[in-house]
Amino acid sequence: LNAEALLHALRAIAESIHRGELETETIRDQVVSVEEKIKEIIERLTKGGGTTLRTLAETKPRGEVIAIFLALLHLAREQMILLEQTHYFSDIMITSAPK
Numbered sequence: 001l002n003a004e005a006l007l008h009a010l011r012a013i014a015e016s017i018h019r020g021e022l023e024t025e026t027i028r029d030q031v032v033s034v035e036e037k038i039k040e041i042i043e044r045l046t047k048g049g050g051t052t053l054r055t056l057a058e059t060k061p062r063g064e065v066i067a068i069f070l071a072l073l074h075l076a077r078e079q080m081i082l083l084e085q086t087h088y089f090s091d092i093m094i095t096s097a098p099k
Contacts, residue, residue, distance in 0.1 A: 030064070032066070032067035037067045037068050037070070037071035038075060040071075041071055041075060042075070045095065046096070049095070052092060053091060053094065054091045054092075056068050082097050
């Protein structure tokens with residue numbers, strides 16, 4: 001994948017939107033607290049033992065998915081969780097780090 005391929009894909013998407021082939025979505029302002037997502041993830045792991053990124057992000061709006069991902073990065077950096085992915089593009093398993 002190179003810059004030329006990305007530019008080609010972007011142009012194709014823009015043309016599809018212009019022709020009305022793709023739906024556009026109005027994004028509403030939404031404030032999502034990363035700190036709150038950190039608390040929710042820790043609570044979920046404490047109760048259930050483990051989860052996946054897909055389970056956490058399923059049916060959530062884009063802003064909330066971003067906050068969840070940032071929360072996971074923070075928790076991993078602080079060595080509070082373990083993230084494991086067995087194959088490229090497979091789901092990411094999330095567990096509490098051993099104490």
